[in-house]
Amino acid sequence: MTISKTNTGRWRARPKVGRNVIASRTFDRKADAEKWHDAQIRAFDLGQFVDPKAGKEKLGSALDRWMVARSGTVAGSTLKADKALLRMVPISMRNLPLAAATSQQWDALFVAKLQADMARSSVVRLRAVVSSFYTWAIRQKIVASNPTKEAPVPKGTGVRKPHEVYPFTVDELREVVGDLIGNQADVALFLGLTGLRWGEMVALRVRDLVQVPRAAVRVSKSAPDGQEERATTKGGGERTVPLTAELVPIVATWAAGKKPSDYLFTSAAGYKLNGPNWRRSTGWTKYNRGRRIHDLRHTAATFWLSNGIDPKTVQTWLGHASMTLTVDTYAHWMGSDADLAAILRIDSLLGDARGTSAKTGSE
Structure with missing residues (x-):
């Protein structure tokens, strides 16, 4: 049987494909065990099955493996910038099992960075990096879903840092x-x-x-x-x-x-x-x-x-x-003809006003 009662009175579900047990989990109620069992078989048939053991890897470890996997496939400057952003993920989250990091925790992190006056564009970039990581993790079948999809970056907060542009003439x-x-x-x-x-x-x-x-x-x-x-x-x-x-x-x-x-x-x-x-x-x-x-x-x-x-x-x-x-x-x-016409008009008005003032003063 793939669902059996344990000596403690709980119910163990052990979905099998052929002769192989693909997962194992215990439940207090038989109905919950059956529901979970059927969901694992259905996910396997659809090619979406993720071994529950895979999600036990620490989030930080998986992030590090992902960054190594990206080396040579993206620009070095991009890799460096993304590593800097991922350092903002606190140790408490990095030590969580990968499958345990929730959308609520990511949402709290993004909001905290905005409240700390981090530029919103940088927080958006952080979320994009984390989301890319989860996309990779799903392909590697170590997680089943991307929790950042339910953690959008709020609008209207944060500080946008201007680009520094110091050109020569x-x-x-x-x-x-x-x-x-x-x-x-x-x-x-x-x-x-x-x-x-x-x-x-x-x-x-x-x-x-x-x-x-x-x-x-x-x-x-x-x-x-x-x-x-x-x-x-x-x-x-x-x-x-x-x-x-x-x-x-x-x-x-x-x-x-x-x-x-x-x-x-x-x-x-x-x-x-x-x-x-x-x-x-x-x-x-x-x-x-x-x-x-x-x-x-x-x-x-x-x-x-x-x-x-x-x-x-x-x-x-x-x-x-x-x-x-x-x-x-x-x-x-970005200059325009309208800008030029406007400033010429202003210069003309200022010149006329200065001439009038000078004339009045001499009388």
Whole structure:
């Protein structure tokens, strides 16, 4: 029998598939044992069965195994950011059996982070990471469901931290490039006029140069410092970024004499560029006017937007996953004809008022 009465008077359910017992659990009432027994058989038939023993693994241990499994499949920066978020899961929850963590506990954690003035966008990201973990755990058949589905992040609370954007003007960019040491100063100008991320620039091959219908670079890979080259960009897609007339002869010089598979930009010794070495060899920290290398990307984006390039085009050139990200990041730099007309009108009114005041005072 798969349901039997124990010596203590309780009822043990032992669902079997063929000759194999797939689970075992005891109940006070026979009806409860039968209900649970039938549910396990039904789940097995549907391919949804999860061994109850699997859920006894500690939540923290399962989270750590998941992070190891993701290594090499996502960007290193993403992995680092997700690890930082998961450190917010308290020890008390990490020590729980995986199957014991409830939606109410996750909901309480998310609310607590909002009340601690954590940016809502960060709490949303934390929930997304945890939800991805449960999706993996369900595929591994160590849990049956995702409790975060019943724990949405509340709206209207938390603090949204603004993106830090400190771009150069084009004139400043050219001055800084002129101050930098050696021919690798060209790299700063290239980044400042194309908006590529450092890792995307490093991964460019000579074959990525495009001449038709116009001079451009095809961006499809990324090689962040200290990581293996990835066959995708941070935005997850391939894009083509046009080259200004100023950059065309520069990239032609870097490509000269190289094979199509060679890196376009290299160190003085011909090796793949490395951020710390590049900063040291060019004197970047001395001449950068307090900017980061990533601010070169912001330089391109703000130059485009403030000069009327439409946000959809800028999103495409930057490789952002959505136009919302572009607009949220660079909203204050988006100029328009209406803005220009308005400020000219204001200047005119202020000038008239100043002239009237001066005239009145002289009389």
